[in-house]
Amino acid sequence: MLDLKRITSKDNPVNFMKKTYFIIAIFFSILIHSQERYFLNSDTRLYISPNSSSYLGYFKYGAEVRLLSGAENGWYKVQADNFNEGYVEKKFVATRLNAKDLKIKDAENPILEGGDYYYGGNHLFVLVAGLKARALPDKNSKTKEILFAGDPVAVNYVPKNPDEWVNLNGSFTEEYAKYTLRKFLGPRPDFDILLNDFDKLNTNNITERKTLSERIVELAWNTNYSKLMPAYQRYYEVVKQLNDPKLIADTELNMALAKGLANRKSPEQIAAFTKKAEFVLKGNSTKSLFFTQKELVKIFGSPIKKASIGDECGVYLSDLFYYYPDLEVSVDEKQNKAEIVKVFINENNKLIFNPNVILDYKLSEKAFIEKYGTYLEASIKSPHTYSIFMEYSLLRIIFKDGKLFSVEILFDC
Missing domain, CATH: 1.25.40 (Serine Threonine Protein Phosphatase 5, Tetratricopeptide repeat)
Structure with missing residues (x-):
């Protein structure tokens, strides 16, 4: 750090100005350099030193790196996204990627290219169950996500050492970066x-x-x-x-x-099953999800909370939501319109598909699955949550403690 106390009035004013401009120039040079992003326009490796055959790991085309020094004899010292430091040839470093890139293939590079059935970019697969992706390359760092065997994960750089860390998003931004050990990643398990x-x-x-x-x-x-x-x-x-x-x-x-x-039903059978679906809310049958805003308040009273949400897709009637103990509603007050978004199933509310299919608060999760499992979609990543496709939307049905808890109406973005 510059010690300003050492610059006194005894210094030559011209020399003082030169020093000041020099310092400012260096500062802005470093600032501009640090803001520039650099990518690799080919497969390559992270070498221990220039012109060495020894290397720390593999880069895939498109990997981002940080430059740690200027080019020397055709090589840059760089930092990989997992913080490994080493050298790559200058010809492979670019500030942008385009169709004219070198794209030299490394047959030994274990990173898989995009375009397979599972993932569109550079990737590997999770090999173990319940893998913790951490916020930092440290086994004591907080867990950002739990990954499952067979999950594809974005990878642009992998170290040779199986006990080193891999950045699963290839991002230097802390918000998006997440890490796991190399030994837990590889080709898709059979x-x-x-x-x-x-x-x-x-x-x-x-x-x-x-x-x-x-x-x-x-x-x-x-x-x-x-x-x-x-x-x-x-x-x-x-x-x-x-x-x-x-x-x-x-x-x-x-x-x-x-x-x-x-043994899932066909799309036509599922459509027929959901065609006449309706909610019963406080004894009021709602074949449509829509009310006027005045009808809503007349039936349910004033909401316990109003809030605006970020609806980037524009799938809801309005950004303004009314929150009730029984339901959540998107409301356009100017147009006097309201649309049901989520219903909590309780003594007051139930979902009816037909006279013989009634989902109420007494319905157990086990009975629901046994009776209607052939109409459902489900995922291990959202336990006790099930989906049923409708003509223009999707019903997300959630159970808690073995009982039906809520039904949410979702629309494609």
Whole structure:
């Protein structure tokens, strides 16, 4: 840091001005340089030193790097997105990417290119169950996300060392960066191979059977619904060995769901099932989701809260929401219009698909799945949450503590 106290009136004024302009020039040079973004226009490696054959890891085309020094003898010292530091050739560094880029392929680079069935950009797959993606490359850092076996993750740089960290978004911005260890990423796991590996394990090896069956279940969810039943059958063998009543009950629920999802109705059958859906709210039948604003207030009274939301997609009637204990409504006060967005299922409210299909607060999650599982969509990432497609929207049905809690109406963005 510059010590201003050392510049006194005894200094030559001309020299003082020169020093000042020089310092300012350096400052702005550093500022401009730090704001510039740099990308690699080809596959390459992060070398330990210029012209060395030893390297720390692999870059994929499009990876962002930080420049740590100016070019020397055709090489830049750079920092990778996981904070590894090393060297890359100057010819591979650019401030933007375009069609004329070199794009030299590295046959040994383990990062997969975009365009496969699972992901559009540079990526690898999660190999283990319940993987924690952390805010910083530190095992004690907070968890940003839980990833599942078979999840594709964006990767632009991977270290050779399996015990080093990988930045899953390739971003230097702390808000978007998240990290996991290299050893937990690789080519997409093969479901049938994992099943075969599980079946070969000694039945007394409960620890390995549990670990492998968890991976199999997560990978099944990341493959297709037809894989869920064989996955849960293996997992159920293990949870019975563990003799955990809650785990057994949860697995039996998921097995019922797997059976329904594997035998989903056709889109035409689902459309027919939902065609006459209506809510009953405080004894009022609502074949339409719309009220006038005045009708809304007459039936439900003044809302307990009003708030404006950010509706970037413009799918709601208005940005203004009325919040009631029973429901949430999008309201356009000027146009005297109101649209139901979310209904909490309780003694006052229920959802009716037809006279024989009534979803009320007495409906258990188990009964719901057993009766209507063939109409549902579901995901391991949103447990106890189910979706039913309608003609122009989607119903998101949520259970809490085994009972129907709420129904939300969602529209495509």
